[in-house]
Amino acid sequence: MVQTLEQTNKMLLSKERQPGKKPQSSPLTLVLVALLIVLAGATVFKAMTPKPVVQTMNVVGAGQDILPGTRISYSNLHYVAVPATFEQEGLFAKNNMVVGRIARTFISKGEPLHETSLLKEGQTLSQQLETHERAISLKLDDEALVDHGIAGGDKVDVIFTATKEGKKYTKTICQNLPVIFSLPKEAVKSKSLQGHDASRITLAVTPEQAEILSQAEETGRIRLVLRNRLSTVEPKSYGIAEDDLLPAKAQTPAQPSLPAALPAVSPFNNNLPQAAMPTLALPTPPPPPLFDLNEVKSMPEVKKAADWVVEVFTGNRRETHEFPRAQ
Numbered sequence: 001m002v003q004t005l006e007q008t009n010k011m012l013l014s015k016e017r018q019p020g021k022k023p024q025s026s027p028l029t030l031v032l033v034a035l036l037i038v039l040a041g042a043t044v045f046k047a048m049t050p051k052p053v054v055q056t057m058n059v060v061g062a063g064q065d066i067l068p069g070t071r072i073s074y075s076n077l078h079y080v081a082v083p084a085t086f087e088q089e090g091l092f093a094k095n096n097m098v099v100g101r102i103a104r105t106f107i108s109k110g111e112p113l114h115e116t117s118l119l120k121e122g123q124t125l126s127q128q129l130e131t132h133e134r135a136i137s138l139k140l141d142d143e144a145l146v147d148h149g150i151a152g153g154d155k156v157d158v159i160f161t162a163t164k165e166g167k168k169y170t171k172t173i174c175q176n177l178p179v180i181f182s183l184p185k186e187a188v189k190s191k192s193l194q195g196h197d198a199s200r201i202t203l204a205v206t207p208e209q210a211e212i213l214s215q216a217e218e219t220g221r222i223r224l225v226l227r228n229r230l231s232t233v234e235p236k237s238y239g240i241a242e243d244d245l246l247p248a249k250a251q252t253p254a255q256p257s258l259p260a261a262l263p264a265v266s267p268f269n270n271n272l273p274q275a276a277m278p279t280l281a282l283p284t285p286p287p288p289p290l291f292d293l294n295e296v297k298s299m300p301e302v303k304k305a306a307d308w309v310v311e312v313f314t315g316n317r318r319e320t321h322e323f324p325r326a327q
Contacts, residue, residue, distance in 0.1 A: 061113060062076060
């Protein structure tokens with residue numbers, strides 16, 4: 001019995017000393033572990049890499065949307081950070097350099113102010129005009145403003161359309177007009193911009209052109225045509241009407257069609273419908289005269305009456321005697 005217990009203990013001890021079988025790893029597990037190691041390495045490398053330092057500078061910018069013709073005040077401005085490598089020529093470093101100046105173009109909120117977007121220091125709108133020019137503002141719709149594609153400094157022609165006696169006529173009334181103030185398309189979407197302000201444009205004109213544009217705005221429709229800034233040619237304009245747009249055959253009056261001839265029927269046939277009754281024929285023209293006009297012209301002239309007439313009475317009898325005057 002004792003021997004049996006010793007043998008059993010030896011067998012158990014021998015089994016404990018034998019190495020056990022290790023579990024097998026799947027390929028997917030190995031791939032995931034490799035990915036985790038790569039990601040961890042990339043994160044550590046990025047954290048250890050020094051970040052490049054971007055040098056910035058503060059310049060004067062628009063604290064709100066600024067419309068053309070607005071005099072700049074401190075409430076319109078704030079500083080904007082721009083990269084130091086940004087083109088600095090024309091920018092402003094201090095607010096007092098732009099306060100009091102007038103905006104030439106639309107400046108959106110957050111945009112840096114530039115020298116080209118402002119009038120010169122101390123100048124007003126009247127100083128931007130030539131001695132023979134006047135400034136006039138027109139209120140037009142989006143189509144007439146070339147979809148708000150006109151900017152200050154551009155040049156435009158003005159086309160006028162009016163209606164007279166039911167027909168429309170169009171003519172170019174002004175050419176090569178300089179634009180002083182105008183709103184671009186991005187300004188129309190501005191929340192601070194009132195709707196009626198978006199349809200205005202200011203032009204430099206002569207006194208005669210100012211009268212023409214004022215009358216045209218009241219009596220018809222005005223449309224602007226954008227032209228190249230370097231263009232100076234002003235071709236002669238003769239105007240155009242509705243008939244000028246149609247082909248020649250459209251202007252030829254249509255000939256009235258004659259009714260179809262009805263069949264010859266007797267007017268005494270009462271069995272025919274009223275529509276089948278023939279219309280009354282026109283009377284035949286009168287016959288030609290029985291004498292020839294040429295013969296009438298060739299007839300001899302009527303003899304002239306005698307110059308002397310003598311009446312002789314014998315009782316109740318009267319006799320008349322004619323005597324020619326002696327030559």
